[in-house]
Amino acid sequence: xxxxxxxxxxxxxxxxxxMIHAEKADLPKDTAQAVLGLxxxxxxxxxRMHFLAVKNQDDALTPxxxxxxxxxxxxxxxxxxxxxxxxxxxxxxx
Numbered sequence: 073x074x075x076x077x078x079x080x081x082x083x084x085x086x087x088x089x090x091m092i093h094a095e096k097a098d099l100p101k102d103t104a105q106a107v108l109g110l111x112x113x114x115x116x117x118x119x120r121m122h123f124l125a126v127k128n129q130d131d132a133l134t135p136x137x138x139x140x141x142x143x144x145x146x147x148x149x150x151x152x153x154x155x156x157x158x159x160x161x162x163x164x165x166x
Contacts, residue, residue, distance in 0.1 A: 099161035
């Protein structure tokens with residue numbers, strides 16, 4: 073996973089990475105536990121992402137579906153960074 077170190081571009085992912093500082097274990101325990109419980113996709117979104125990913129592998133996405141998949145990917149990146157920071161703050165490695 074990319075960390076904020078060395079990321080100097082201005083993509084959404086780079087900006088979010090610099091804001092979150094996933095490499096720093098500086099969340100209080102209760103906050104880290106809350107982050108792990110708060111940020112997750114529900115089953116309908118997981119199913120939709122899977123559908124779009126499979127369709128993408130077949131190079132069959134419409135422009136709207138491609139935009140939707142890219143949106144899911146950006147949100148997923150945010151969740152991954154938040155979870156990484158929370159796990160690191162709790163001393164868990166995953």
